Structures are given as structure tokens and as C-alpha cells.
Amino acid sequence: MSAVATANQGSADISLGHLALHYGRLEDGETAARFLEAFGLRREQAFPLPTGGTFYHFIVDPAVSGLGDGIVYLSASPPAQRALVEAIHEALKVGQEGEHPAVAAFQQGQGQDPEYTFHVGMLFRSLEQVEDTIARLRDLEKSDPAFAGRLKVTLNRAQPGVAEIDARMDASPVFADVTRHPYGRHAIQAFVESDLFTAGPLGGPLVLEMDYVFPGHPDHLFAKVVL
Numbered sequence: 001m002s003a004v005a006t007a008n009q010g011s012a013d014i015s016l017g018h019l020a021l022h023y024g025r026l027e028d029g030e031t032a033a034r035f036l037e038a039f040g041l042r043r044e045q046a047f048p049l050p051t052g053g054t055f056y057h058f059i060v061d062p063a064v065s066g067l068g069d070g071i072v073y074l075s076a077s078p079p080a081q082r083a084l085v086e087a088i089h090e091a092l093k094v095g096q097e098g099e100h101p102a103v104a105a106f107q108q109g110q111g112q113d114p115e116y117t118f119h120v121g122m123l124f125r126s127l128e129q130v131e132d133t134i135a136r137l138r139d140l141e142k143s144d145p146a147f148a149g150r151l152k153v154t155l156n157r158a159q160p161g162v163a164e165i166d167a168r169m170d171a172s173p174v175f176a177d178v179t180r181h182p183y184g185r186h187a188i189q190a191f192v193e194s195d196l197f198t199a200g201p202l203g204g205p206l207v208l209e210m211d212y213v214f215p216g217h218p219d220h221l222f223a224k225v226v227l
């Protein structure tokens, strides 16, 4: 009884364990894996699966316990899931004449807000790391045909009002000209949407989010959401 009550209050003995991502087309596996590496994840394992494609195991943060937390798995969407997504596209005439109106509404919502539906957020320990990662991904999209047209970056500059943060934003090679802001203070967000991954009701794309919180401000984005 007491153990249940304690767990329901939020136990400090739990960490976020793993996340299982999928690529939709078998030929996208290695590019999706390289995307996660460019994002800063460390490739730990890769081996072929009997159902097709390669199974990858990534470490997000080598500083965590190593007992099953801080992991991202990446594998091919299983055949039945791929068939289901295809059937949904056919039934709703996605991208064709006579498309079901629910499709455009969903896509419009996602187009306006990268956090509209399922997405994955990762917290970075330095703003420079976020800026370097965005630059690396943009370079990849320009220079590597495998990434051409596969990435879409959306940035949220820190809300204005703190001189030191405002000055850092103005000096940023990535955020200086950005006019969007997060739903909270003292933080930035950088979203990279990619159709290399399959997720959500229409089978993708997936948004990966990079976050950075400026230290010394207890009322930051992840402490208090402000709409």
C-alpha cells in the first residue's frame, strides 16, 4: 500500500528508459541512423533483422546508469504496420483528388506547430551544442544527396525580457533572426522534422526537438508552460 502511494507521488527511482523509433522504407534505415548520429547520439549496435532492415541501438547520454536508460532503438517499421499505413493512405486518398478533409486539417496543425502531435524532445547541455547540431544537419542536407529534401528545421528563440539572454540570441548564428518563441521562458527549442522516420496516424514525418534551458531561472519552459 505504502509502496503504491509513494510511486504515485513520483518516485525518484525511475528514469526514462528507451524510445523505439522506426523508419518507414527499408532503404532509409542507414540515412535515419546517420541522422541520429548527426543529432549527437552514439551508435552502439547495428545488425540485420530477419523481417528486413537493420536494427540500431543508440546511446543518448553515456552518463546515465547504463542499466537500460538513455537508449534510442531504431528499426524498420514492421511489415503489418507498413501495410496499415498504406491502407490508411489509400482509404483517405492522401495527397490525391478527393482526399478526406481530416488529412489536410491534421497536416495544417502539424505544419503550424511542430509540437502538435507525437514528437521526441531531447535536452542539450549547451546552446553551442544545439547551434552546432543545426549547422551540421543543414550542411548534411545541402551536401549529402541522401538527406536532400528530407529535413525541415523550425526554431523557437528564447522569449525576450532578460538582457543577457536577449544579447546571446542576437549574437547567435542560428537564432538571431528567429521570431517564433517557446511556450515558456528562458529556453530555446530547435525542431527537425524528417520523413526518414514513420510516426503518427499517417506514418510520418517525425519531429525531433532539441531544447536548451538558460541556467539560473527557476521559472523556465519545463517548469511552467505558458500558452
Ligand SMILES: [Fe+2]
Residues within 6 Å of the ligand: 115, 119, 121, 209
Ligand atoms: Fe515538445
